[in-house]
Structure formats: structure tokens, C-alpha cells
Amino acid sequence: MLQSMTGFGSARLDADQYSISVEIRSLNSKSMDLSVRTPKFLSDKEYEIRNMVQKALVRGKVSISVEFNRNKAQKPRNSINRELLKAYYTELDEVAQNLGASKDELFRLALHMPDVLQQQEQEEETAEADWAVVQPLLQEALQSINTFREDEGKALTAEIMSYIDRIRILLADIEKHDPARMENIRSRIKSHMMELGSSEHFDKNRFEQEMVYYIEKLDIAEEKVRLVNHLHYFTETVYLPEPTGKKLGFISQEIGREINTIGSKANDSTIQHYVVEMKEELEKIKEQINNIL
Structure with missing residues (x-):
């Protein structure tokens, strides 16, 4: 199932001696872009914090803030x-x-x-004890933001799959219209053949060879099959358990390539109309993929 890169998670602990809050926010990014703000006594734990966040969130523009406030003054x-x-x-x-x-x-x-x-400084003496309190809160906040991302991912999945389904419907419309398109092409060629047949310079064998080449050039059967396969692969990839945002981006490029080829080879106004609609749906998919982990 897809996960969004956009998310928010938090955790808080209020005790007699101190209050601690952890907040994590994430936005879209091609890689992990992490900024960490912590109290001074956690400065030597930044590497460990970064590893925890990297492992849990994988990718995104992430900012994490840890606030640690002591409620009672302690004598130094x-x-x-x-x-x-x-x-x-x-x-x-x-x-x-x-x-x-x-x-x-x-x-x-x-x-x-x-x-x-x-x-x-008392912080120097109690840093390890305080880190032992902060660490589970950090884990809780990471779980919270991942739950947020998963919920957003469910909405994204439904939206993206509606666009994929629309492309399938348009492809089915192209499939229905394609025989009529090919018949129109053959009729036009036959009409030209009759006009040229009266010419004394008409070479029937050469004309038939060029006609076969022309029809094959306009044939979109292979493109339709490849597009069906790409759509099926896209759907399978959406429901994989691991992050698939980058892979879906590559598959989208392949889908776009087949759609463009169908449009360029069709030589038919009706199919061109379907192709334009398919491109619109594909652009919507690409926009959403930018926010997918």
C-alpha cells in the first residue's frame, strides 16, 4: 500500500520533574533531507536520532524538534x-x-x-538517563507520523487507481473504435488505388508493398498490448508492501510512451480525442506520485 511523504507526528510526556515533547514533520523530497533540533544534552545523540528517522521514514524533507523542560529547579x-x-x-x-x-x-x-x-552542569550527569526517557517518545512520534502517512497513502491509492481505471476505459474505447479506423484507412487507400490504376505509370506491385508498409505503420495493436501490461504492472506495484514511489514514476513514463505512440500512429480524430484524455489522467497520476514514498 502506498504511503505519503507528507505527514506529522508527535509525542509528549509530562512528569513531576520535567516535560518532554517531540514533533516530526515531513514533506516531499527526492531523498532524505533531515533537520534536527534538540536540547544541548542530546547533541551527542544526533547521529543515533538520524539513524532512527532514516530507518523509519526512508525519504522526505523531515524536521524533528525535541523540547525538554525541567519543572523544578534542581540545585547544581x-x-x-x-x-x-x-x-x-x-x-x-x-x-x-x-x-x-x-x-x-x-x-x-x-x-x-x-x-x-x-x-x-546537572545535564552532564543525567544526560544518559534523560535520553532513556526521550528515546521511546521519539519512537512513538515516528510511529505517529507513519500512521499519518499510511492514512494519507490510502487516500492517494484510491485517487491514483481511479485515474488508472479511467485510462483503462479510454483504452477499451480505442479498442472498440480501432476496427472502424482501420477500415477507413483501407477505404481511402483503395480509393486512391482506383484513381492511380488508370495511370499508365502505375506500378501495382510497388503500390501494394507501400500499402502494406503504410498499414503496418498505422497499426497500434502492439502499443495497446504493452499499455495494458504497463497498467497491470502499475496496479501490482501500488499494492506492494515496500516503498514504490520511484518505481511507479518509471512505470508512468512507460505508460506515457505507449499513449504518445498510439496518438502519433492513430491518424484518427476520435482516437486522438481519447489519447488527449489519457494524457490528462496520466498527468494527474504523475502529480500524485511526487508525494508518494
Whole structure:
């Protein structure tokens, strides 16, 4: 069954400590064109995220956004740069001694000098634990967008198959009209043959050879058979389980080639009318195939 490349999927988790949301959007593209926006603590997981998305979505212009918000402030752990504190304290002690100033507040002053107290980012310590929470949400969002794509694909399948059925009907109309077309061609040739037969330069054998060549050139039997086969192959391909968008594009080109040949060989206004309608249906198919995975 066909899948659309257009889709949207999301997943969300609200807990006491944090809230997480994942959103994935996709549009048409000839290949996988992926943009990822995640919190800083997931930067080293981008490669893994890309692999997950590539495997699940295959193709499309995809954007993924992960939002991670902590609901409660957590106290960061501080560490003291002992060497720097000692250096500040020694220098302050020397200055106080030279100036005859009080040394009562020296430790407090040294402790609050730049870079003495160093905060350790909590994200660094809990990144793996947070990723363990984000990962299943990402899988859920991917499943959500694939369900969206499948639903869109069902609608696309019905629409495309209606166009294929219309081409089949028009081909059946051509089949019904073709004997009359060939009879008209033969009648015109016989009429010309009678006119030329009275000429003293008329070569009957050569004329019959050219007539056979002319009729064979206008014969569209092979094109009709190939077109039927292409339509059947197209229908089979639509219902394959794997992505078939590119293959359907190639089959559509073959369908168009047979339709064009029928039009160029027909030499008949009625069949030309059917051919124009078939081309219109084929253009509708090609437009929809651009959105198929």
C-alpha cells in the first residue's frame, strides 16, 4: 500500500520533574533531507536520532524538534578550585598586610573571587538517563507520523487507481473504435488505388508493398498490448508492501510512451480525442506520485 511523504507526528510526556515533547514533520523530497533540533544534552545523540528517522521514514524533507523542560529547579553541585582559592587568599593577605587592613573577611572575599566556585552542569550527569526517557517518545512520534502517512497513502491509492481505471476505459474505447479506423484507412487507400490504376505509370506491385508498409505503420495493436501490461504492472506495484514511489514514476513514463505512440500512429480524430484524455489522467497520476514514498 502506498504511503505519503507528507505527514506529522508527535509525542509528549509530562512528569513531576520535567516535560518532554517531540514533533516530526515531513514533506516531499527526492531523498532524505533531515533537520534536527534538540536540547544541548542530546547533541551527542544526533547521529543515533538520524539513524532512527532514516530507518523509519526512508525519504522526505523531515524536521524533528525535541523540547525538554525541567519543572523544578534542581540545585547544581558546586566544586571549589582549591589552588585558585589559595592563590587569591595569599594575594589578599599580602595586600591587607601591606595596607594594615583587617584580615577578618579575607576567606569570604577569596571564596567569591572569579572561577573559585565552579558549577557542574546537572545535564552532564543525567544526560544518559534523560535520553532513556526521550528515546521511546521519539519512537512513538515516528510511529505517529507513519500512521499519518499510511492514512494519507490510502487516500492517494484510491485517487491514483481511479485515474488508472479511467485510462483503462479510454483504452477499451480505442479498442472498440480501432476496427472502424482501420477500415477507413483501407477505404481511402483503395480509393486512391482506383484513381492511380488508370495511370499508365502505375506500378501495382510497388503500390501494394507501400500499402502494406503504410498499414503496418498505422497499426497500434502492439502499443495497446504493452499499455495494458504497463497498467497491470502499475496496479501490482501500488499494492506492494515496500516503498514504490520511484518505481511507479518509471512505470508512468512507460505508460506515457505507449499513449504518445498510439496518438502519433492513430491518424484518427476520435482516437486522438481519447489519447488527449489519457494524457490528462496520466498527468494527474504523475502529480500524485511526487508525494508518494
